[in-house]
Amino acid sequence: MSRNAVILGGGQCKWGVREAHIMDLFQEAGKACLDDIPGLKPKDIDGLIVATSYAGRCSFQVNTAPVVAERLGLKPTSICTRCDTLCAGGSTAIILAKGLVESGNADIVMVAGGEKLYTPQKWEVFYSELASVDHDWEAPHGMGLPPPFFALTAQDHFNNYGSKKEDLAAVSVANYNYAATNPVAQMQKPLTLEEAMNAPSVVPPLTLYDCCPITDGAAACIITTDEIAKKYSDRPLVYLRGCAQVSLNNLSVNFPGAHLADWKHTRLAAEIAYKRAKISASDVKVAQTHDCFTISEVIEVEDLGFCKKGEGGEFCSSKQIEIGGKVPVNTDGGLLAVGHPFGATGIRQGTEIMKQLQGRARHQVKGADIGLTHNLSGANAEHTILVYGLEPVK
């Protein structure tokens, strides 16, 4: 009998500027995760994958997984390792856990991700983030911090497809308003279109609410098989139906599209993930996409196939990303408003999709049976997609 991976439960700590050590954040996330699955005890968990990128940089700790295991009282026997895919680390760890439980090499795996980015002096955070892109070839040009790269991306989208600043602002408004009632979000204030349009400039055309914040935080979830999950929970099973991770370039000079707003690698990742999940874009009822910047979400709804290429701006500003729209996107607030502690983000997204499919999300999409998570990482150098569903792939 085949083993099908499911996400059994998950949780996150409060994200933001946290007065805590990275290992405090992992403990808070681990507790939130197990609180979500009352029957599950630490001793039941046989594997741990820790997603973090800046442990070893902003917090001085490499080989992070055994440290997290000890702090959480876990004694892994199948896997205990760390994974670094920057912004996609959490989703990558979920993909790896899926492979381990479906192949029978693990039974119950905790996937935990987290970052403590704020150092006692802030210059070190910004300086260290220069390590996020190609160190020798792109960071020295001042491209390490992502806003300039996505500012250029937005210009290419404006020039080639006629989208405009109002479309970007519509994404900020939607995601901030989703997060306004989310108690663990970094930003918990409603935002008006006027506020978004009049925000201070960061890198033209991006302004304050176009950019996700720098975030301390952690999240954790449990990946296991459907048969094991039934012993611990009466909730609907949420299957990991299919996934893909695509990397066609690292340096932007080798960007695979015709310009920076043409995300060929996203389309390829979607095509492969949909094929493996046996769905099409029109089956997706709710999505958590990588809104590191508003322009990212505009392009993602196009290249994930929710609307035609070039119409992402109109799709967002006509509220198709909000509850009642064609595909509600980033229903917990996304990276823009919940925050973005890199390794934790994919776990936060997967947990939100799980809640949507189980009918217990804060902003519930009625009848959601298929959902997806998407991440880009680095200077738009890699795309990671996971498709979740209430039924296994047959």
Next chain:
Amino acid sequence: MSFGIPILDNLYPATMDLWPIQAKEFNKVFPFYENLKQGRFTTTKCKDCGHVMFPPRGVICPECYSENLEYIDLPTKGKVLIFTEEVKGVPLGYESPLIHAVIDLGVEPCRRMITKIVNCPAGVLKRGDEVQLSVFEVPPTPIEKGRAGTIMAERVFFAFEPVKK
């Protein structure tokens, strides 16, 4: 009094270095930087399959895995396709305005290359402007050479600047 923290004793931490370590003792693409010191912008070409790549590779051709590579010159002039200017809040180590541009050097694989634009005040650059290579010195790397002591390996890096009209 020592605090036991090397950075406080004025040592050089490579892990906090923004610039590439370019010396031949640490990097097989050192000829790129040697060429750059001569004002040449170069990359590697595979002598077996003819593939021209960027960035240059120190060991193999990514297409055919041949180790038979040679350095060739790239154009040192190009055109600005798009750009954005960071005026406030530029990262540590940079001067305002920090101008980022996608430029076209006119040859593959450098038709859409992201670079910093230097020697240009804010509000002056336009799309389509011609830019040229600008090479500048960056702080040297101290390298321990056994009994010979510590040498200072000189370094350069590149950006592009407007061609004066």
